[in-house]
Amino acid sequence: MDARVxxxxxxxxxxxxxxxxxxVVLGALLIQLAxxxxxxxxxxxxxxxxxxxxxxxxxxxxxxxxxxxxxFAVTMIVAGRLQDRKGxxxxxxxxxxxxxxxxxxxxxxxxxxxxxxxxxxxIGGIGLGLGYxxxxxxxxxxxxDKRGLVSGIAVAGFGAGAFVFTQVGKWxxxxxxxxxxxxxxxxxxxxxxxxxxxxxxxxxxxxxxxxKGYVPKTNGxxxxxxxxxxxxxxxxxxxxxxxxxxxxxxxxxxxxANVKNLAQYLxxxxxxxxxxxxxxxxxxxxxxxxxxxxxxxxxSDIMGRAKAxxxxxxxxxxxxxxxxxxxxxxxxxxxxxxxxxxxxASGVGFTFGGNFALFPSxxxxxxxxxxxxxxxxxxxxxxxxxxxxxxxxxxxMASAEAGFVWVFVxxxxxxxxxxxxxxxxxxxxxx
Numbered sequence: 001m002d003a004r005v006x007x008x009x010x011x012x013x014x015x016x017x018x019x020x021x022x023x024v025v026l027g028a029l030l031i032q033l034a035x036x037x038x039x040x041x042x043x044x045x046x047x048x049x050x051x052x053x054x055x056x057x058x059x060x061x062x063x064x065x066x067x068x069x070x071x072f073a074v075t076m077i078v079a080g081r082l083q084d085r086k087g088x089x090x091x092x093x094x095x096x097x098x099x100x101x102x103x104x105x106x107x108x109x110x111x112x113x114x115x116x117x118x119x120x121x122x123i124g125g126i127g128l129g130l131g132y133x134x135x136x137x138x139x140x141x142x143x144x145d146k147r148g149l150v151s152g153i154a155v156a157g158f159g160a161g162a163f164v165f166t167q168v169g170k171w172x173x174x175x176x177x178x179x180x181x182x183x184x185x186x187x188x189x190x191x192x193x194x195x196x197x198x199x200x201x202x203x204x205x206x207x208x209x210x211x212k213g214y215v216p217k218t219n220g221x222x223x224x225x226x227x228x229x230x231x232x233x234x235x236x237x238x239x240x241x242x243x244x245x246x247x248x249x250x251x252x253x254x255x256x257a258n259v260k261n262l263a264q265y266l267x268x269x270x271x272x273x274x275x276x277x278x279x280x281x282x283x284x285x286x287x288x289x290x291x292x293x294x295x296x297x298x299x300s301d302i303m304g305r306a307k308a309x310x311x312x313x314x315x316x317x318x319x320x321x322x323x324x325x326x327x328x329x330x331x332x333x334x335x336x337x338x339x340x341x342x343x344x345a346s347g348v349g350f351t352f353g354g355n356f357a358l359f360p361s362x363x364x365x366x367x368x369x370x371x372x373x374x375x376x377x378x379x380x381x382x383x384x385x386x387x388x389x390x391x392x393x394x395x396x397m398a399s400a401e402a403g404f405v406w407v408f409v410x411x412x413x414x415x416x417x418x419x420x421x422x423x424x425x426x427x428x429x430x431x
Contacts, residue, residue, distance in 0.1 A: 019203060021142035021211070027201025028135030028154040031092060034194040035099065035131050036161025037187065038072075038124065041065040043169045047180035051110045060113060066387075067121030068128065073384030075129025080137070080373030081229075088134035092199035095134070099127025100192025107184035131195050132158075133380075137372045138202045140364045145214045147364060148305070152297025152357035159290040159353065163283065226368035227428070232375050237366050237428045240421050245359050245382030246389065247418040248313060251320055251411035252352025253390030255345055256285065262345070265404050266330060266337045281342050285349035296354030297361065305362040306425055312358070313419035316351035319344060320412035328405045355383070366427055 045061055054060045083091040102124035109115030135154055143150040165187060172186050173179035210216065232238050255262070263281070300308035323344040331337065363376045393407055 021139075021205070023201050024135075024138050024142050024203065025150055025153060027198040028139050028150075029157040030194050030198030030201075031096070031131055031135045032154055032157030033161040033164065034096075034191040034198075035128055036158035037165035037169075037191065038065075038068055038128060039159075039162035040166040040169055041068075041120075043166055043173065044180065044183075047173060048110065048116070051180060052113050052116070054113070064113075064116050064121045067117055068125040069387055070384065071122055071125025072128040072132070073381060073387070075126050076133055076377040076380050077374060078377075079130045080133045080375070080377030082130075082373070083134045083137055084371050084373040087204055088138040088202040089199050092131050092134035092202055093196050095127050095130025095132075096192060096195025096199055097127075098123060099131055099195055100188050102127055103184050103188025103191060107181045107188065110180050110184070127195075131199075133373050133377055134199070134202060136360050136376065137369075138204060140360060140372060141369045142205050143211075144216065144369075145211055146301055147361035148297035148300035148308070148357055149294070150297070151361045152294040152354075155356040155360075156290045156293040156353075158356070159286060159293065163286050226370040227366075227375065228371060229374045229378060232367050232371075233378060235428045237425060238379065240425045241359060241362060241366070241379050242382040244309065244313070244418040244421050244425075245355060245379060246385045247414040247421075248316065249352065249355050249383050249386035250390040250393065250414055251316060252289075252348055252355070253386055254393055254407065254411060255348045256282075256352075262327075262341060262404060265327065266341060281338075281345060284342055285345050288346040288349040289353040292350040292353030293357045295350075297357030300358055300361060305358055305365060306422055308354075309358055309362075309422040310419055312351050312354045313415050313422055316348060317412050317415040317419060319347035319351065320408050320415055323348070324405050324408035324412060327408060 041064070048054070048061050048064075052061065079091060079095070102119050105119035105123065106116060109119050136151060139150040139154050140147050168190075169183045169187060172183040176182045227235075296308055296312055299311075326340050326344060331340065359379055359382075360372075360376050363379050364372050367375050393410055
């Protein structure tokens, strides 16, 4: 236990009891594992191309995933406000019911593209937004002394969920005649149970509670007061955080979406990277992505959010410029190509993952925890914008000769700008 509970605690209302705060982390992990499966959408594209009669690479199919992410980002703002008012348990429970239902409806919509957009895209995106913000807000409030670490642990679950449920979904699709519908149905039931079950472990700490022995900082990055969202968006710190999130995340989203294209660019023959190894590289990136979330979170607890951001953005900048040089040279030899692309992509994945640990904890420290749900939801719109920018940059530049060289240069410059913003940012004055 993190604080002593006296014999009268059992008579207190539920929201005034002090519980073992690591139980909240367990609930957050269960929820994030299930929600992270949205990034496993690629396992559905080929089966959907058969049932819908579309090319698996067409925007008709890929747009289903894009719709889910767009609705997710928008819903985060509303969900944050709701969880600030109603608490994380209720809103996460509703999110779990909606998220699970989206897969169940999609299971019966595999021959109707409009229903797939409505179910997986719109309804699923709403469930994601409602479920994602609640565990993050809860763990940050319970761990003022370890905000970066627990944020990293929680969001690492989101990354791990994509890897785990990719394997589960593939197995169901391949093992049954009506594999696509069965996979959606099976996963929907699992996700409903995981998110709703995890939500029951979420709870905000009692007002004024602090872990035993913890003394809040009065300077050096801690907010002096609690900011309402209307006050927060007027601060330069909000603009800087949102901008840094957009600039940094664009590189990671660009790379994650283009692993196969990058492999093809290096190896026109397709003998090693494209045919056999690009999925291996994607899996390695996922591992570094998850490791980065925990590592950078822990580092930020030790040295502070802004210093951790500076180091992370600078490392990402150097990695991206190194990638530009690697693609400019385009070394021959399958082993060299595989090792080089894997190392550079893993470096970007490692820094990309850190965003999801650093920005929620920085939002809490700069603007307080009372309204963290909606405040982080607004900062998170930087990630939503990064999804658009990360997709546009390769589309505009990569088709030209030496295109990916300039893609890496552009994202490297963006990361460098994020670094300078991290150098300049200071805690806001009390509202």
